[in-house]
Amino acid sequence: MRLGLDPGDARIGVARSDPSGFLASPVETVRRGKGDLRRIARLTEEAEAVEVVVGLPRSLSGGEGPAAAKVREFARLLAARIAPVPVRLCDERLTTVSAEAMLRDRGRKGSDRRAVVDQAAAVLILQHALDTERATGQPPGEIVEEMEAHE
Numbered sequence: 001m002r003l004g005l006d007p008g009d010a011r012i013g014v015a016r017s018d019p020s021g022f023l024a025s026p027v028e029t030v031r032r033g034k035g036d037l038r039r040i041a042r043l044t045e046e047a048e049a050v051e052v053v054v055g056l057p058r059s060l061s062g063g064e065g066p067a068a069a070k071v072r073e074f075a076r077l078l079a080a081r082i083a084p085v086p087v088r089l090c091d092e093r094l095t096t097v098s099a100e101a102m103l104r105d106r107g108r109k110g111s112d113r114r115a116v117v118d119q120a121a122a123v124l125i126l127q128h129a130l131d132t133e134r135a136t137g138q139p140p141g142e143i144v145e146e147m148e149a150h151e
Contacts, residue, residue: 001016001017001018001019001021001047001048001049001050002016002017002021002049002050002051002052002053002126002129002130003015003016003017003027003040003043003044003047003049003051003052003053003126004016004017004024004052004053004054004055004122004123004125004126004127004129005040005052005053005054005055005078005122005125006055006092006118006119006121006122006125007032007054007055007070007071007074007075008032008118009032009070010031010032011029011030011031011032011118012029012030012031012032012036012040012118012122013026013029013117013118013119013120013121013122013123014026014027014028014029014030014040014043014119014122015027015119015122015123015125015126015127016043016047016049016126017126017130021130021133021134022130022134023127023130024122024123024124024126024127024130025123026116026119026120026122026123027043027119027122028043028119029116029118029119030043037077037078037081038081040052040078040081040082041078041081041082044082044085049085050085051085051086051087051088051139052078052082052085052086052087052088053088053090053125053126053129053140053141054071054074054075054078054087054088054089054090054125054144055071055089055090055091055092055121055122055125056068056071056072056075056089056090056091056092056141057071057092058091058092062091071089072089072144075087075089075144076144076145076146078144079144079145079146080146083146086143086144087143087144088129088139088140088141088142088143088144089141089142089144090125090128090129090132090140090141091141092121092124092125092128128140129141
């Protein structure tokens with residue numbers, strides 16, 4: 001079982017894979033702030049996750065800006081919190097846009113859509129990682145080195 005995360009400034013979308021690592025599905029949306037790492041650590045433990053995949057926002061050209069720096073810091077803190085479970089950063093270009101479009105196409109209205117878009121983006125991030133690993137035989141993205149946990 002793996003978890004996928006789409007960390008934003010206000011919320012963190014959480015998804016998980018089935019035990020075979022074939023299909024990702026939504027779990028919940030965690031509010032950013034005090035206790036967010038604790039909640040994700042609990043979800044990791046409950047799912048008996050072997051890995052957590054975190055979406056890394058990059059520009060279309062592949063560059064990294066302030067949002068990517070924030071996610072890298074979040075991922076390092078999470079890695080320290082849930083060690084020895086590895087945390088992996090995977091490119092998530094356009095996943096929130098894709099999730100919004102998918103939900104809009106399915107008839108979700110504005111506020112209803114915003115409530116689940118983070119989970120849908122986390123599903124897309126995790127599904128892409130699962131598919132990439134299955135296709136290439138290699139884990140996608142990059143492993144995160146731990147940082148001292150502060151919360």
